[in-house]
Amino acid sequence: MRERRYQNRLYITLLTILVLCVLVVSIYVREGDEGPLHRTQARLRDLFVTPVSFIKKGYVSISDWFSGIFMAGELKRENEELRRQISESRRLVLEAQDLKRENEELRKALGLRERFSYKLIPAQVVIIHQEIGGKFYTVDKGSRDGVERNDPVISSDGIFGRVYQVGKSSSVILPLNHPISSVSARIVETREVGVVEGTREEKLMLRLIPKESKVSIGNIVVTSGLGKIFPEGLLIGTVFSVKEDPNRLDKVIEVGPAVNYAGNQFFYILKKEGEKW
Amino acid sequence: MNLIKVFIRLITLFLIAAVISWLLTGFPGFAFAAVLATMVYGTYHDELRATIFGALMGLILDLVSPELLGANAFSLSLTGFIVSYTAKFFHAYNFFWFFIAGATSFILRTGLVFLFHVIVDGRVVITGEIRGFLAAALWTGIAGSILSIFFRRDRLEASE
Numbered sequence: 001m002r003e004r005r006y007q008n009r010l011y012i013t014l015l016t017i018l019v020l021c022v023l024v025v026s027i028y029v030r031e032g033d034e035g036p037l038h039r040t041q042a043r044l045r046d047l048f049v050t051p052v053s054f055i056k057k058g059y060v061s062i063s064d065w066f067s068g069i070f071m072a073g074e075l076k077r078e079n080e081e082l083r084r085q086i087s088e089s090r091r092l093v094l095e096a097q098d099l100k101r102e103n104e105e106l107r108k109a110l111g112l113r114e115r116f117s118y119k120l121i122p123a124q125v126v127i128i129h130q131e132i133g134g135k136f137y138t139v140d141k142g143s144r145d146g147v148e149r150n151d152p153v154i155s156s157d158g159i160f161g162r163v164y165q166v167g168k169s170s171s172v173i174l175p176l177n178h179p180i181s182s183v184s185a186r187i188v189e190t191r192e193v194g195v196v197e198g199t200r201e202e203k204l205m206l207r208l209i210p211k212e213s214k215v216s217i218g219n220i221v222v223t224s225g226l227g228k229i230f231p232e233g234l235l236i237g238t239v240f241s242v243k244e245d246p247n248r249l250d251k252v253i254e255v256g257p258a259v260n261y262a263g264n265q266f267f268y269i270l271k272k273e274g275e276k277w
Numbered sequence: 278m279n280l281i282k283v284f285i286r287l288i289t290l291f292l293i294a295a296v297i298s299w300l301l302t303g304f305p306g307f308a309f310a311a312v313l314a315t316m317v318y319g320t321y322h323d324e325l326r327a328t329i330f331g332a333l334m335g336l337i338l339d340l341v342s343p344e345l346l347g348a349n350a351f352s353l354s355l356t357g358f359i360v361s362y363t364a365k366f367f368h369a370y371n372f373f374w375f376f377i378a379g380a381t382s383f384i385l386r387t388g389l390v391f392l393f394h395v396i397v398d399g400r401v402v403i404t405g406e407i408r409g410f411l412a413a414a415l416w417t418g419i420a421g422s423i424l425s426i427f428f429r430r431d432r433l434e435a436s437e
Contacts, residue, residue, distance in 0.1 A: 010325045017332045017354045024347030029397050037346055044340045129342050130308060130413075136343050165343045172343040 033149070033165075042167035046142065049170040053126045053140045118231070121145055121269040123153075126170065134178035134198065135261070137161075141269060142169045150229050152270040158235035158258030159183070159223060160267055171269075176236070177204060177261050184227035185236055187213075188220040196221065196236055196255060203240055206253035213251060215242055221255050231270070308349075309383070309417050311338045315353050316382040316421060319360030320374070331357025345393055352389035356382045372422040379421025383414040 028037045068075065123139035141147050143166050151163040153173050161181060164174035174181050181198040185206060192215065194208040209215055219239040225232025240256040311334040319327035335353030339346050360378055367374055 006325070010328070013325060014328050014354065014358055017328065018351055021332075021335075021347040021351035021354070025345050025351070025393060025397070028346040041340055041343075041346050048337065048340055127341055138341065174343075 038165070042165055042170075045138070045172075046167040046169045049126050049138055049140065049167075053124070053170075056126055057124075117273045119271045119273060121147060121271055123147075123171070123267045123269055125265045125267070129172075134180075135175060136164065136178075137173040137175065137267075139171055139173055139267060139269075140169070142167045142171050144168050146271055147171050147269050148271075152230045152234070153267050154234060154270060155259045155264050155267055157260070158237065159230065160259050160261075160264065162229060163269060173267065175261055177202070177257065183230055183236065184224045185221050186224040186232070187215055187239070188222055190215055190219065193224045193226065194250075194253075202257070202261070204237065204255040204257055206239070206255050207250060209251045209253055211244065211249065211251055215239060215251065215253060217242060231272070308338060308342075308387075309413070309420060311335065311349070311353060312356065312383050312386050312417055313379060313420055315357045315386075316360050316375075316378050319357045319382075320364045320378060322361060324358050324361040327357035327361035328354050329357075331355070345390075345397065348390045348393040349386070351393070352386045355389065356386050359385065372425055375421040375425035376418040380414045380418030382421075383417035387413070 024037065028035075031037055121141055123141040125137050126140050127138040129136045129138065147163055147166055149163055149166050153160045153162055159176060161173050161175040161178070163171050165172040175198070176183060176196065177198040179198050183196050184193065185196040186193050187206075187209070190213060192209050192213055194206050197205045197207060199205050206221060217239050221236045221239060223230040223232055223234040223236060235258045237255045237257040237259075240254040242254075243252040245252050315327070315331045315334050318330045322330070332350050332354035334357075335350030338349040338353070342349065360382055364374075364378070
C-alpha cells in the first residue's frame with residue numbers, strides 16, 4: 001500500500017514537472033525578448049552570476065599568484081618587452097593624435113560627418129555555456145554598467161560578437177562564430193561588401209561576394225557599418241580560403257577570425273556616444 | 278535541520294562536479310556539472326528525489342543559458358528519474374557504472390534539449406556537432422568515473 005502511494009506520488013510529480021516545463025518553454029518561445037519570463041531569467045541569472053564571478057576572480061588571483069612564483073624569470077623578460085612596447089606605443093599615440101586632429105580638420109573642411117565616438121566597458125567572462133548549437137559567454141557587466149542589447153563586443157584582437165541578453169549585473173554575449181550570428185562586412189582590398197556568418201567551427205563564412213570578385217587569400221575583412229549594430233572598420237579577420245561552387249551565385253569564402261574564440265576571458269563592450277556610430 | 282543538510286550536500290555535489298568539469302574543459306562547464314550532479318544523485322537516491330533534484334539542476338542550467346527556459350529542467354528531471362530507476366537494477370557502483378551512466382545521461386539530456394530546439398526553431402544536426410557532442414559525452418563519462426571516488430555508496434550510507 002505504501003509502495004503504491006509512493007509510486008503514485010512519483011508519477012504525479014514527474015508528470016507535473018514535465019508538463020510545467022513544456023508550458024514554460026511554449027510561453028518563453030512565444031513572448032518577446034522583453035517578456036516576463038525573459039526578464040525573470042535575466043534577474044535570476046544575475047543572482048547566480050554574482051557569487052560565481054566572485055569565486056572565479058578568487059581562483060584567477062590564486063592561479064596568477066602561483067604562476068608568478070613558478071614563472072618569475074619568464075615574467076621578468078616579458079615585463080621588459082612590455083615596457084619597450086609601451087614606450088613605442090606612446091610615440092605612436094602622439095603621432096596618431098596629430099593625425100586625428102588633422103583628419104578632423106580636413107573632414108570639417110570637406111563637410112563630412114564626424115566618425116563615430118565610443119567608450120569601452122571592460123568585462124570578464126564568468127561562465128561559458130556550451131550548447132549543441134554553439135557557445136554563449138556570460139560576462140560580469142550588465143545594464144547597471146550601461147550595457148544594452150546588441151552592443152558590439154570586441155577583444156584586443158578584433159570583433160568578438162554582440163550582447164545577446166542583458167541583466168542588471170550580467171550579460172550574455174553571442175560570439176560571431178555562433179550559427180545564429182552574422183555581421184555586414186567589407187573586404188578592405190576590393191571594397192566589396194558581404195555578410196560574415198558563424199559556422200559553429202573555428203572559421204567564419206563570408207557570403208554574397210560575387211563570383212567575378214578579385215578577392216584572394218590574406219585579404220583583410222572588416223565590418224562595413226551597414227548593419228547599424230557594429231561601427232565600420234572593426235577587424236573581423238583575414239580571408240583563409242576562396243572556392244567556387246557551380247551551384248552558387250557567390251564565392252565560397254572562409255574567413256580566419258582575428259580573435260581566438262577559445263581562449264578569451266576579457267572583452268570590451270563598445271558603447272556608442274550619441275545616436276549613430 | 279534535515280533540509281539544510283540536504284541543501285549543503287546538493288551544493289557540494291554541484292560544486293565538485295563544476296570544479297571537475299572546469300578542469301576538463303578549462304571553464305566551468307555548467308552543463309557537464311549539472312548532468313554529473315544529477316547522475317550521481319540519481320544513483321544513490323530514489324526516483325522521486327532524483328526527479329526533483331534533476332529539475333532543480335535543470336532550472337539552474339536554464340538560468341545560466343540564454344536559450345529555451347524550461348528545456349534543461351525537462352531533460353534533467355527525466356534524466357534523474359531514469360538514472361535512479363536504472364540504478365536499482367545494477368548494483369555495481371563502480372567506475373564502469375559511473376562512466377556509462379555519465380555518458381548516457383549527457384546524451385539523453387543533450388538529445389532532449391536538442392529535440393526542443395528542433396521543434397521550436399528547426400535546427401539541423403551537422404557532422405561537426407555530432408563529433409563534439411560525442412566527445413562531450415565521453416568527457417562526462419570520464420568525469421563521472423572520477424566522481425565515483427568521492428561518492429562511494431558505503432560512505433554515503435554511513436553518513437545517513
